[in-house]
Amino acid sequence: MVLTPSQIRAIKAAWLKAEKAEEVAQTLASNLGKTISRITGVPGTVDHLQGDGLGFTPFSNDDTHIGVGDLIRLAESGEDITEDLILSNLAL
Numbered sequence: 330m331v332l333t334p335s336q337i338r339a340i341k342a343a344w345l346k347a348e349k350a351e352e353v354a355q356t357l358a359s360n361l362g363k364t365i366s367r368i369t370g371v372p373g374t375v376d377h378l379q380g381d382g383l384g385f386t387p388f389s390n391d392d393t394h395i396g397v398g399d400l401i402r403l404a405e406s407g408e409d410i411t412e413d414l415i416l417s418n419l420a421l
Contacts, residue, residue, distance in 0.1 A: 358383060361397065369410045384420060387412055393419045
């Protein structure tokens with residue numbers, strides 16, 4: 330199918346919006362990672378995995394993560410959020 334100039338503009342506009350949203354999401358995930366690191370004392374980052382959502386990845390084990398929701402649930406249940414606790418509750 331040969332696209333019309335109008336169709337091309339529509340795709341381009343949607344693509345630019347998606348690109349901007351991705352930039353914002355990456356910035357927010359970075360800020361979340363810094364917040365978790367600052368509060369818990371565990372250095373790491375936050376990333377997003379398809380189907381798994383946002384997760385905190387400690388620098389000491391950078392090939393897996395704990396879901397941020399799981400981390401929050403542990404904190405809400407009164408657990409002391411330490412690197413050992415995070416490493417023993419990794420999702421992947």
